[in-house]
Amino acid sequence: MKDLDALEHMIGRCALKDRAAFSELYSATSAKLFGVILRVLNNRAEAEEVLQEVYVKIWRNADRYSTGGFSPMTWLITIARNAAIDMLRKRKGAGEQMPEGLAEAMPDAAPGPEAQAVQASEREKLDGCFDELEADRADAVRGAYLDGETYADLAARFDVPLNTMRTWLRRSLLKLRECLSR
Incomplete structure (x- = not known):
C-alpha cells in the first residue's frame, strides 16, 4: 500500500x-x-x-x-x-503494414532467465486469480487490458449493454486486485 x-x-x-x-x-x-x-x-x-x-x-x-x-x-x-x-x-x-525484415533487424528485448522465472511465478498467481472470475468476465478483462479491445467491441461480443460491460470490468478488476493482494 x-x-x-x-x-x-x-x-x-x-x-x-x-x-x-x-x-x-x-x-x-x-x-x-x-x-x-x-x-x-x-x-x-x-x-x-x-x-x-x-x-x-x-x-x-x-x-x-x-x-x-x-x-x-x-x-x-x-x-x-x-x-x-x-x-x-x-x-x-x-492500412499500413510493417516493412518485411524490420522485425528481424530489431534487437531482442526478451527478458533474461531470472526475469522469466519471476514473470512465470507472477503469471501463475495472476492465472489463479483469473480462475476465480466467471469465464465471461475473465475473457472480457483479457480482451480489454491485454488485447486492447474497446469496451464497445467487448459489449457487442458478449451481447451486453456498454454500461454493463463497464461494470463487469470494474468489478472484475477489483476482484483481481483483492486476489493479488492476498
Whole structure:
C-alpha cells in the first residue's frame, strides 16, 4: 500500500507542475506502462512513441487524478491502454503494414532467465486469480487490458449493454486486485 501512496503523492506533485516528481513518476512507472503499450501494439517503435505521448498526457492531466477511486497505477495504465488503442486505430485507418525484415533487424528485448522465472511465478498467481472470475468476465478483462479491445467491441461480443460491460470490468478488476493482494 505504501507504493500506492507514493504514486498518488507523485501524481499530486505533478499536478502542481513539480518536474522532480514527474521524473520520479516516470522512473517508477515507465517500464510497466511500456509493457502495456507494447502488448497492445506489438511494435516497439510505435510503443516508444505512444509512451512519450502518455507521459505528456499525464503531465497535462495530473490534476484530474482523484485519490480514493481506483489505484494510481490503474489510472496510469488506463491512459496508456487508451493511447495504444488510439494508435491501433490510426494504423488500421492508414492500412499500413510493417516493412518485411524490420522485425528481424530489431534487437531482442526478451527478458533474461531470472526475469522469466519471476514473470512465470507472477503469471501463475495472476492465472489463479483469473480462475476465480466467471469465464465471461475473465475473457472480457483479457480482451480489454491485454488485447486492447474497446469496451464497445467487448459489449457487442458478449451481447451486453456498454454500461454493463463497464461494470463487469470494474468489478472484475477489483476482484483481481483483492486476489493479488492476498
